[in-house]
Amino acid sequence: MLERILALSPAGMAVLDRDLRFVWVNEALERLGGVPRDQRLGKHLRDVLPLLDLRLDAEGIESRTREVLDTGQPLVDHLMRGGTKAHPHRPHAYSLSVFRLHDAANRVLGVSFMVLDVTDRWRARERLALLNEVGAQTGSTLDVMHTAQTLADTSVPRLADFVAVDLLDSVIRGDTPRPGARRDPPRMRRAGQQSIHAGCPESVAETGQPVSFHPRSPETQCMHDGRSRLEAMPGASISSWFATDPARAAKIHEFGYCSLILVPILALGDVLGVVRFIRWQLRDPFEQDDLLLAEEVVARAAVSIDNARRYTRQHSTALALQRSLLPRSLTGGSTLDVAWRYLPAHASDGAGGDWCDVIPLSGARVAMVVGDVVGHGIDAAATMGRLRTTVRTLADIDLPPEELLAHLDDQVLRLIDEEQTADPSLTPAALGATCLYVVYDPATRKCTMSRAGHPPAAVITPDGSVTFPDLPAGPPLGLGALPFESAEFEVPDDSVLALYTDGLIATRDQDIGLGLDRLRIALASPEVRLDELCGTVLDAVLTGRPDDDVALLLARTHALNEDQVATWELASDPSVVADARSLTADRLTAWGLDSLLFTFELIVSELVTNAVRYGNGRIRLRLIRQDTLICEVSDASSSSPRMRHARTTDEGGRGLFLVAQLARRWGTRYTADGKIVWAEEHLPANGTQDRAN
Template identity: 50%
Template sequence: MGFRSEAGGGDPLKPFDMATAALLMVDSHGVIAGWNQAAQDLLGYTAADVLGHSVTTLLVDEGDVPAVQPWLLGAENGWEGLLAALHREGRPVELAVRACRLHALGGHREWLVALRDVAALRDNEWREDVAWSLLQQSPLGVAVLDTNLRYEWVNLAMAHLDEEVSGAATSPAAGAEPSPIVARQAKQVLKSGQAPVALENIAPVRLAGREDGGHVRLRSSFPLSGADGDLLGVCHAVLDFQGQDPARERLTLLNTASEHIGTTLDLDRTVRELAEVVVPNVADFVAVDLLESVHTPMDLTPRSAECSDTLCRVAHLSIQEDLPEVSVGIGATPNYPKESPQRRSLANGQPIREEVRPSTPWLAKDPLRWTRLIRLGVHTQLVVPVRARGINMGVITLLRWRNPRPFDEDDLLLVEDLVGRAALCVDNARRYTRQQQAALTLQKSLLPQDLPDLTAVEAAYRYLPADAEVGVGGDWFDVIPLSGARVALVVGDVVGHGIHAAASMARLRAAVQTLADLDLPPDELLTKVDDLVVRLSDEAEATSDGPIVIGASCVYAIYDPIARTVTMARAGHPTPAIAHLDAPVEFPDVPAGPPLGLGGLPFESAEIPVEEGSIIALYTDGLIEASDRDIDVGFERLCFALAHPDRPLDEICDTMVRILLPDRPSDDVAFLIARTRALSSDCVAAWDVPAEPSAVHEARERSVSQLRVWGMQAAAFTTELIVSELVTNAIRHASGPISLRLIREHTLICEVSDTSSTSPHMRRASITEEGGRGLFLVAGVAQRWGTRYTADGKTIWAEQPLPASV
């Protein structure tokens, strides 16, 4: 086949794609100097077969030789045309050729030659022409959306058909936003890769009167991928048609109901959505009455049989805006007689259709209701039970008066289907609400109901659960009295939401309380709790029940009203705040330990001096973190809320809630604030005790003398016994300096400290033993006793109630 055309020739040259073309390099002497893989695929020759050979050896027709000799080409910089080349298999191949001159070094002219199979190019051009004509001339509206859900291309049918894109230009840069239903369907396609089909009502569907057959639109979307498999976007197709087929109209209405009913887990809203679908499409009036036990699922208290049988009006809707709800039933709790179709349908679980006539037995007994129905012109009613999962939840009543047609079997089937779908949504909402309330009730019952009245601090708190969609969380707080008039302040947060988080919170709170009774320092206590969280997670994973405790954060602080210091340690928790009376709000530098549950990492404590009257604020991260602001803004607002710590604690708490929290927090929040108090020096008496047996008598005398000063002579006998036994044990079994301290608080506290780390234990001595009964006697006369370890040794303490005369 010979030479076909000059530069700028026929259509096969137009879709020339250099990225996929066969390429070869030809030097100024017409010798092939380069050969790519695409050229080998096209003509069958390998690079070894052709390199160094004249380009004319590839031609079929010798008459084409001058056309490919670069120094004979008529074009100065390039040439295009059609040539016939010989395939390695011996068959001719018609090629589209494009050659361009390269300015090589040294002044030599070399040529880059691109080859394409003409047959393939013409086939591709034919396919593109057919596809373009099909899309542009098709009555089917077609549009392409990019991955950002914006129109990239819209055909003429779509531009005329779809109101939401009618103003967009039919070009790849249209950029218009689709309607919500298109965007929702396209987003579903991008997420799942599936091709959903949806029916949409453009005009209201009037099944009852059938004046309008309805305007229906069929939509479908599917993903678009490139040759490399990458997602390009979504193709959206629309078919618009009108119909008079009642079956299709019912299908359309059911499809609309599936999208409109049950959009949330709110029970009242679900019922309203059902009413909006039924009126005016099926009936002129609808009333939905649910049993009280269904309508108020948040009440977890047992109900009597009478209460469980009470119907509550949840929703009603009419084609007449001024229609009162008393048309069917009276008031919020319609008093249907036993003979009414509502009561009969509720009892037997079957739908009831009946004409409204004066001779109707149950209406004859209720003239007032009969008068209202006749005044409206009601001629038939349909009552359908609201039932799901074997549970009767109420009834729905439909009336017709504007539509002269009575309810028929088709209407009954349609309403039963609609009510069945709505009943499942109502039951889901009821179960969800009840579950959420159960989790919230459980969590609140596990939190402190009242804070203890302590000498060391005055405390207040707030706990705010998250909104219903997120569910209850695992935030908790605690105020724990400790020995020596001290107090522990705790705030923690368990990862996750729901029943498991509340149960995990309860276990951690109990663990912290137990460990606090051992008088462990904050860093050691958090280490023990961290081990517990790791063990619980391992146990839950081993039983294949899923981890109950995945992780948690906690801050633990001990305030000493005598030393006027607070010792803190935190595990993955925000730093507490201290509001001083005469200084700005402080966020002390407490070492940030890892969250609980990681295991093996150390915790550190920090001791901070605190003056009397200051506010110590412990909180969970939900207080300072919000999606609409930076965390630094949260800290600034917290400082503002804690300013002026001399205000009442409840006022400070309310200010924190108002300034820091939105109306519906996305996470539950717990915070605890405590105003520090100091124990005055006249309530504390301390002495050094020599490590000599004779010092026991002097210690007793000093204790009794101090009790006289405090007016507590009635406690002298038991105090002498406690002091005698504790000091004697310290002299016999301990080493180093020994000290005795009496503290008058809401109890009388006796403490004996030494430098030994050996912990005493109580045992029952035998009859023949002369000693070993000291701690047994102390435990008998004291209200509480225990051991507290310090950096210098230990302290054995005992508490006894104050005499009645004090």
């Protein structure tokens, strides 16, 4: 009965003597291995194993069996994988258990082993591992193309010999999927592919290239109806891909089949693309279980692809918003040569709150500003845009730098109140900002700077020396109730001013002091073109991808020469109006601007008359010929002139109205000892400033 039980056992069993020769084999082992009993009996284990599968580790299995024979310690549930004579192209898994045999006197007779086919259990475990790996690997990135390539890499060779992932163009751009009408082929792109052969010779398109499908092709139909397909094709259909490799083509003809699975990529009801799984060698064609596995693999990857698509959309939206809020170009006219760089940090939010700007002011002056809003993302970019607009508005009314920052601080406080009302958990520190505001006057060659918690500007003189002017630090914007101060100093002509955000000098691997030293060394080449200097600074100061956004603004100063500025001191007497007209006429004639004589004499007459009538102390008249012709009349009064709308019977009140009609722009700015009323006019085509004069 015992012998019959062993012979009829569904588990493959054999008995080996002390030399590891086969002395007994049951029928189940013959069926499992595909090697007849007469080819086993009397032969060593190491001679029989290669007959079963060349991929089995014959020496390793024999050494383990010998160890059981020597030690008596049984080997239990040892997993073996490979094909057999019965199923050469279908991988199987077997559980091997080996134990030592003794007689009644406890003498060692040999060993017996038992083999069980655990292919189904092994495949279930492999499929679960594949699903877990696909979910983990594809979810590790938010890049659509990388996610698709990861899906292909993970599926080869564990599921297929070749995998191609094709996505809709709109998905790769981050837009909402639009497969198109059924009669029109969708616009698609190869997002990822992998093959068991190097270089993907099976591919009909390179990764990133457009792919096209016929409107009635299985791929197009699969995307339109959202249903997977399992198809078998003759070997000749795929061997044509190897026209340049006859040996491989012959091998495929030998297998005689090509098995194909098409699975649509679906996410929340939207079709994102299609995945092709192709199998033709070293395994059997796809079965229904493989189709279910492929669908589950694609379903898990589809979630990651859709997340990457949505992130791409949000990322692109944030960057587009930031680009729209940042200046498209910066120019300082003939007063400043300007170059700038904005380098976003590699952050998940994509956009940040750094910005820089150049703003023309009255009197040929130019304002430069650089700022940094705390945080990243759309909120930071939107806050940056609001602050940049506020700075431009405040600069347009000619506020001194310290007053401008005070008003900007008020605006930040209002923004903080709005945000904290919507989300009480936010703190002012999470909504703050820093700013540096600089005004350059080419007529006096002086710079006035004020900062709110921002790194100081750098000044590079023509001889190459780099200094960081000592400015009052000022509190960051958003704290309130603390004053801002400014400092004024003279800069030589052709000096370079460098404004930047703290992302340039403060990184994880260096403190601000080291960053400033690197910046000083990198800036010590003022003769270099500003565009080249920007690149040199970024390469020299940044040691890698910045942790924070970086904004860098470089401006080379060009002072006005003596021939471009004319200044006269006038007494506060009505008789000086005629003198002012005469002096203006002489200067405009000397500048070759006779076409502006009548207009500008009238403007000067009205502004000087207002200063005599309503101002205090002596009057100063200054004419500036730069990109425009500018007239400035200053006095000691701090009262601002107001344009009146005179009635037809009024004898006065039309002076500023005439100035507003005749001049391109006009306005008032305050000084430490009074105010300046100015007006400017376009130069005629033949009267443009020539700096060589």
